[in-house]
Amino acid sequence: xxxxxxxxxxxxxxxxxxxxxxxxxxxxxxxxxxxxxxxxxxxxxxxxxxxxxxxxxxxxxxxxxxxxxxxxxxxxxxxxxxxxxxxxxxxxxxxxxxxxxxxxxxxxxxxxxxxxxxxxxxxxxxxxxxxxxxxxxxxxxxxxxxxxxxxxxxxxxxxxxxxxxxxxxxxxxxxxxxxxxxxxxxxxxxxxxxxxxxxxxxxxxxxxxxxxxxxxxxxxxxxxxxxxxxxxxxxxxxxxxxxxxxxxxxxxxxxxxxxxxxxxxxxxxxxxxxxxxxxxxxxxxxxxxxxxxxxxxxxxxxxxxxxxxxxxxxxxxxxxxxxxxxxxxxxxxxxxxxxxxxx
Amino acid sequence: xxxxxxxxxxxxxxxxxxxxxxxxxxxxxxxxxxxxxxxxxxxxxxxxxxxxxxxxxxxxxxxxxxxxxxxxxxxxxxxxxxxxxxxxxxxxxxxxxxxxxxxxxxxxxxxxxxxxxxxxxxxxxxxxxxxxxxxxxxxxxxxxxxxxxxxxxxxxxxxxxxxxxxxxxxxxxxxxxxxxxxxxxxxxxxxxxxxxxxxxxxxxxxxxxxxxxxxxxxxxxxxxxxxxxxxxxxxxxxxxxxxxxxxxxxxxxxxxxxxxxxxxxxxxxxxxxxxxxxxxxxxxxxxxxxxxxxxxxxxxxxxxxxxxxxxxxxxxxxxxxxxxxxxxxxxxxxxxxxxxxxxxxxxxxxxxxxxxxxxxxxxxxxxxxxxxxxxxxxxxxxxxxxxxxxxxxxxxxxxxxxx
Numbered sequence: 001x002x003x004x005x006x007x008x009x010x011x012x013x014x015x016x017x018x019x020x021x022x023x024x025x026x027x028x029x030x031x032x033x034x035x036x037x038x039x040x041x042x043x044x045x046x047x048x049x050x051x052x053x054x055x056x057x058x059x060x061x062x063x064x065x066x067x068x069x070x071x072x073x074x075x076x077x078x079x080x081x082x083x084x085x086x087x088x089x090x091x092x093x094x095x096x097x098x099x100x101x102x103x104x105x106x107x108x109x110x111x112x113x114x115x116x117x118x119x120x121x122x123x124x125x126x127x128x129x130x131x132x133x134x135x136x137x138x139x140x141x142x143x144x145x146x147x148x149x150x151x152x153x154x155x156x157x158x159x160x161x162x163x164x165x166x167x168x169x170x171x172x173x174x175x176x177x178x179x180x181x182x183x184x185x186x187x188x189x190x191x192x193x194x195x196x197x198x199x200x201x202x203x204x205x206x207x208x209x210x211x212x213x214x215x216x217x218x219x220x221x222x223x224x225x226x227x228x229x230x231x232x233x234x235x236x237x238x239x240x241x242x243x244x245x246x247x248x249x250x251x252x253x254x255x256x257x258x259x260x261x262x263x264x265x266x267x268x269x270x271x272x273x274x275x276x277x278x279x280x281x282x283x284x285x286x287x288x289x290x291x292x293x294x295x296x297x298x299x300x301x302x303x304x305x306x307x308x309x310x311x312x313x314x315x316x317x318x319x320x321x322x323x324x325x326x327x328x329x330x331x332x333x334x335x336x337x338x339x340x341x342x343x
Numbered sequence: 344x345x346x347x348x349x350x351x352x353x354x355x356x357x358x359x360x361x362x363x364x365x366x367x368x369x370x371x372x373x374x375x376x377x378x379x380x381x382x383x384x385x386x387x388x389x390x391x392x393x394x395x396x397x398x399x400x401x402x403x404x405x406x407x408x409x410x411x412x413x414x415x416x417x418x419x420x421x422x423x424x425x426x427x428x429x430x431x432x433x434x435x436x437x438x439x440x441x442x443x444x445x446x447x448x449x450x451x452x453x454x455x456x457x458x459x460x461x462x463x464x465x466x467x468x469x470x471x472x473x474x475x476x477x478x479x480x481x482x483x484x485x486x487x488x489x490x491x492x493x494x495x496x497x498x499x500x501x502x503x504x505x506x507x508x509x510x511x512x513x514x515x516x517x518x519x520x521x522x523x524x525x526x527x528x529x530x531x532x533x534x535x536x537x538x539x540x541x542x543x544x545x546x547x548x549x550x551x552x553x554x555x556x557x558x559x560x561x562x563x564x565x566x567x568x569x570x571x572x573x574x575x576x577x578x579x580x581x582x583x584x585x586x587x588x589x590x591x592x593x594x595x596x597x598x599x600x601x602x603x604x605x606x607x608x609x610x611x612x613x614x615x616x617x618x619x620x621x622x623x624x625x626x627x628x629x630x631x632x633x634x635x636x637x638x639x640x641x642x643x644x645x646x647x648x649x650x651x652x653x654x655x656x657x658x659x660x661x662x663x664x665x666x667x668x669x670x671x672x673x674x675x676x677x678x679x680x681x682x683x684x685x686x687x688x689x690x691x692x693x694x695x696x697x698x699x700x701x702x703x704x705x706x707x708x709x710x711x712x713x714x715x716x717x718x719x720x721x722x723x724x725x726x727x728x729x730x731x732x733x734x735x736x737x738x739x740x741x742x743x744x745x746x
Contacts, residue, residue, distance in 0.1 A: 035466050125708070131466055132412045136636055137707040139629065143700030151689050151697070271473060271625060278470045313486030320474035320481075327463060327471055
C-alpha cells in the first residue's frame with residue numbers, strides 16, 4: 001500500500017508538468033485550431049525566465065571587507081549583490097533565496113507578451129494553411145528559440161535551487177498513519193503539484209465564470225457566429241494564446257528546482273505532451289489535464305522494480321504504448337469531442 | 344529511354360553527372376588555401392550526402408505524394424542499420440547481403456507500424472509514428488541491449504562467428520566491409536596541381552544505389568500508382584466515392600519509404616559498421632523532415648538538395664570558429680571587424696542549427712515548394728525578362744508542381 005501511494009506521489013509532479021503543458025496546447029488548439037510544436041519551447045523559456053531572474057537578483061559589485069583578510073594579509077574583496085544595499089542584508093538574502101517563486105510574477109507578463117508576439121507575428125498567417133504547415137513552421141520556431149537560448153545560456157544545465165524552506169524531503173507516510181520513513185517525499189514536488197492545481201483551477205474558473213471566458217468558449221464552439229454577433233473574437237483568441245504561453249511558462253518556472261533547465265528540455269517535454277493531448281482528446285481541456293496526471297502516474301508505476309521485473313523495459317515505453325492503444329480503440333481520445341481534427 | 348520522358352531523363356542524367364563528378368565539384372578550392380575548409384569532397388561526407396539523399400527521397404515518396412507527415416522515419420533507418428550489422432557479424436563482410444537484409448527488415452517493420460498508424464490521419468498519424476519511433480528508440484536503448492548493443496551501439500568484434508569469411512584478419516584486426524572483394528574504404532587519389540581529388544569505392548557504391556533509388560522514385564512519381572498517391576493527398580473522400588480504397592495505396596507508399604530508409608541504414612553500416620540507438624531518436628526523424636521540406640517536398644530533386652544542404656551545413660558550417668571569422672573580416676577597420684564577427688558568429692559554428700531553423704521557417708512561410716520552387720521562380724523571372732513575347736509563360740505557371 002505504501003509503495004502504491006509513493007508511486008502515485010512520484011507521478012504527480014511529472015504529471016503536473018504534462019498536464020500544464022497539455023492544457024496550454026489544448027487551449028491553443030481549441031481556440032485557434034493550430035497545432036503548436038513550439039509549445040515546449042515556451043515551457044523552456046519559462047524555465048530560463050527563472051534563471052534570468054535569479055541571475056539578475058544576484059548581480060553583484062565588489063566591496064572591500066575590512067574585517068577579513070586574504071592569505072596575503074590584504075583586505076578581502078567580496079561580491080555583494082546590489083540587492084543587499086537596497087533592502088538590507090537579511091531581506092536581500094531572503095529575496096535571492098526566493099528567486100524562483102518571485103520569477104512567477106515576472107514570467108506572467110513576459111510569457112503573455114511572447115505568446116502574443118508569436119501569435120500576431122507568425123501563427124496568424126497560418127490559420128488557413130494545412131495542419132502539416134502549422135506543425136512545420138512551429139517546429140522551425142522551436143528550433144530557433146532553442147538555439148537562441150543555447151547561445152545566451154550555454155548548453156549545460158543551470159542549477160536553480162528552490163527556497164531553503166522547501167529544500168529536502170518530509171515523511172509523508174507518518175502524516176497519514178503509515179510507518180515512519182515508508183513514504184519520503186520532497187517538499188518542492190508537493191509545492192509543484194499544489195501550484196499546478198492552482199493554475200489549472202484558475203484557467204478553468206477564468207473560462208467558466210468570466211464574461212471573457214464565456215465569449216472564448218462560445219468562440220471555440222462556433223467562431224463564425226460569435227464573429228457575426230459583432231464580437232472581435234480574434235483579439236480574444238490572441239489573448240488566450242498569451243495565456244496558454246503563460247501557463248507553459250509558469251510550468252517551466254516552477255520546474256527549475258526539480259530539473260536544472262537546459263536548452264532542450266522543452267523538446268523533451270513536448271513529445272510527451274503531444275502524446276498526452278492526443279490521449280486526453282484533441283480540444284478537450286479536462287481530457288488534457290486528466291491524461292497528463294494519468295500518464296505521469298502510470299509512468300511512475302511502470303518504473304517500480306516489481307513491474308520492471310515482470311515486463312522488462314515497460315518504464316521506457318508505457319506512455320507510448322498507452323497512447324497507441326487509446327488512439328486505436330478510442331480514436332477521439334479519452335474525452336475528445338466529435339468533429340475535432342477529423343478529416 | 345528507360346521509360347522516362349525527355350524531361351525526366353535529363354533530370355536523371357543531370358543528377359548522375361553531379362553524383363559521378365562530385366569529387367571534383369565538391370572540391371573547388373585548392374589544397375592548403377584559406378577556402379579549403381569549404382571543400383566537401385572527402386569520402387565520409389560525400390557518402391553521407393548520397394545516403395541521406397536516399398533517406399530523403401524515400402521520405403518524400405510518403406510525405407510529398409500522400410501528404411502523411413511521419414515523425415518516426417528514423418526508426419526504419421535504425422532498424423535497417425541493426426539488421427545490416429548483424430548480417431556482417433553472422434554471415435559475411437560483403438555489403439550486398441547486409442544491404443538486402445536491411446531493406447527487407449525495414450520493410451517488414453514499416454509494414455507493421457504503417458498498418459497500425461495509417462488507421463488514423465493528420466496529426467494523429469504524426470503522433471502515432473512518433474510514438475512508435477520513440478518506443479523503438481527506448482527499447483533499443485534499454486531492454487534490447489543484447490540485440491542492439493544498448494548505449495555503446497552495435498559494433499563488430501574480433502570473435503564474431505562469421506559463416507562465410509574470417510572473424511579476424513591475420514594481423515588480428517576486424518576485417519573491413521567489401522563489395523565482392525572491393526574494399527569500401529579503398530580510395531584513389533588524384534593530384535592535379537594543388538588540387539587533390541579523392542575517389543572512394545564506398546562513395547561510388549552508395550552513389551550507384553542512390554541513382555537507382557532516384558530512378559525508381561521518378562518512375563513511382565510518374566506511374567498510375569503515383570497518381571493514386573496524389574489523389575490520397577488532394578481528396579481522400581472523393582477517391583473513396585470513385586470506388587477506390589486509399590488504404591492499400593498509402594500503406595504501400597509507407598512501406599516503400601520505410602524500405603528506402605532501411606536501404607539508407609544498410610548503406611550507412613556498409614560504410615562504417617556501427618549502429619547506435621541515437622539514429623532512431625525523434626530528432627533524427629525531424630532531420631529528414633527538414634531535408635524534404637527545405638529542398639521541396641513533392642518534387643523529385645528537392646529532397647536530395649535538402650539532404651545535401653543540411654549535411655553540408657552540419658559538417659562544414661559548424662567548423663567555422665571566431666578565429667576564422669576574424670581572418671575573413673580582417674580587411675575591415677578594427678572596430679567594424681569586431682562588430683561583424685559578433686553579428687555573424689551566432690549563426691555559424693556551433694550555432695549552425697540557428698541558421699538551419701531560420702532557413703527552414705523562411706522556406707515554410709514563403710516558399711512552401713522549398714528551394715526547388717525558389718529556383719523555379721527565379722528561372723521564370725529570367726525567362727519572362729528574356730522573351731516577353733513567348734507564350735510559354737502561361738503554360739509554365741500551370742505545371743509548377745513536380746520537378
